[in-house]
Amino acid sequence: MRTGESELRDWMILALNGDAKAYARLLEALVPRLRAFFRRRMAGQDDDIEDLLQETLIALHTRRMTYDPTRSFTGWLYAIARYKMIDHFRRRGRTVPIEGLEDSFSIDSFEDEVGAGLDTDALLATIPDKQARAIRATRIDGLSTAEAARREGMGESDVKVSTHRGLKALAARVREAMK
Amino acid sequence: MSRDKVSCDHLVAALSANLCAVPRHGPARRLVIGLVIGGAVTLAALALGLGIRRDLADAMQSSGFWMKALYAATLAMFACAATLRLARPDCGRMRGLWAMAVPIALLALAALLELARTPGSQWLTMWLGHSWKVCAANVFLLALPILAGLLWALRRLAPTRLRLAGATAGLAAGAWAACLYCLHCSETSALFVLTWYSLGIVLVAGLGALLGPRVLRW
Numbered sequence: 001m002r003t004g005e006s007e008l009r010d011w012m013i014l015a016l017n018g019d020a021k022a023y024a025r026l027l028e029a030l031v032p033r034l035r036a037f038f039r040r041r042m043a044g045q046d047d048d049i050e051d052l053l054q055e056t057l058i059a060l061h062t063r064r065m066t067y068d069p070t071r072s073f074t075g076w077l078y079a080i081a082r083y084k085m086i087d088h089f090r091r092r093g094r095t096v097p098i099e100g101l102e103d104s105f106s107i108d109s110f111e112d113e114v115g116a117g118l119d120t121d122a123l124l125a126t127i128p129d130k131q132a133r134a135i136r137a138t139r140i141d142g143l144s145t146a147e148a149a150r151r152e153g154m155g156e157s158d159v160k161v162s163t164h165r166g167l168k169a170l171a172a173r174v175r176e177a178m179k
Numbered sequence: 180m181s182r183d184k185v186s187c188d189h190l191v192a193a194l195s196a197n198l199c200a201v202p203r204h205g206p207a208r209r210l211v212i213g214l215v216i217g218g219a220v221t222l223a224a225l226a227l228g229l230g231i232r233r234d235l236a237d238a239m240q241s242s243g244f245w246m247k248a249l250y251a252a253t254l255a256m257f258a259c260a261a262t263l264r265l266a267r268p269d270c271g272r273m274r275g276l277w278a279m280a281v282p283i284a285l286l287a288l289a290a291l292l293e294l295a296r297t298p299g300s301q302w303l304t305m306w307l308g309h310s311w312k313v314c315a316a317n318v319f320l321l322a323l324p325i326l327a328g329l330l331w332a333l334r335r336l337a338p339t340r341l342r343l344a345g346a347t348a349g350l351a352a353g354a355w356a357a358c359l360y361c362l363h364c365s366e367t368s369a370l371f372v373l374t375w376y377s378l379g380i381v382l383v384a385g386l387g388a389l390l391g392p393r394v395l396r397w
Binding site for chain 1: 186187190191192194195196198199200201202205206209266267268269335336337339396397
């Protein structure tokens, strides 16, 4: 059975007067509530959620004198939870780019690049070979029209037209794939 | 998951094991303690550094003295009320902050009446008094111990709007310092007080807003 605001509040008031049993009951009831609160907002970050949950419990313990018994208990509780969550994001926002610097430079971007390369190859295979070669030369290898024409043994206008037609065909493929 | 469950149970047991009762109105008490300690330091600095004006007993008969003191004191009380509210995590919207406009508006009205009664050639003298160069700086410096006391108190409470809480603490510190500064300062013009006292108070509020996010995090 889920406990409601009025019961939690009664326990809290007893706890403020030094009733350890009521306090233990209160904290036990709060653990699943807080966990659910953080899960809804931080899906898939289970380790962080457990840290945050414990931090929140400690914070509400050390700052319990700021609860005003004439006001809503859950309002007070979730205000603390929200503050702790925002503080957590702020702290992580500041530290992750430094801690994860190597990763974000090497592994992620390497994977992305390989992935992008594979995607490009697969897409280019679906259009006529001449168009694919023209696109590869001008758009991926970064050659000028004249250089591409020399390398691929085509006329300059042929390179331009092939690139243009090829890109149009690729765009159509992608659009189809997205549907 | 089960490990987390265990450590959470441990934490709950540890927190509830040595529970002691907390006093009622804890945040108000704590802020008052910070205020009184800071205020005592400020008062000592004022008495030893600047000196209390010799004609204090006579001055207290005049309306000019009370105008200054009341302006600063009402501002200080509104700022303290706001700080007390911001010390709780669920402070809600701070619409009450507008109340601080009341003493400022009243003093501005008094300044306007004063200007109307005085010939234009004396306005500048009235506005600058004899101590405009030091007034705001004195209020600012005298406010620092009080600001320290209030921030110390807030650190153990649970503000969630740190910049605003720092600013209202600064405002309260500045206004109380201005109130005590009346014991030294012999200026009587409302225009003078409105400008230079307020400038000092606003500077402390700015300092509080600057310090809040750094000092009050928890």
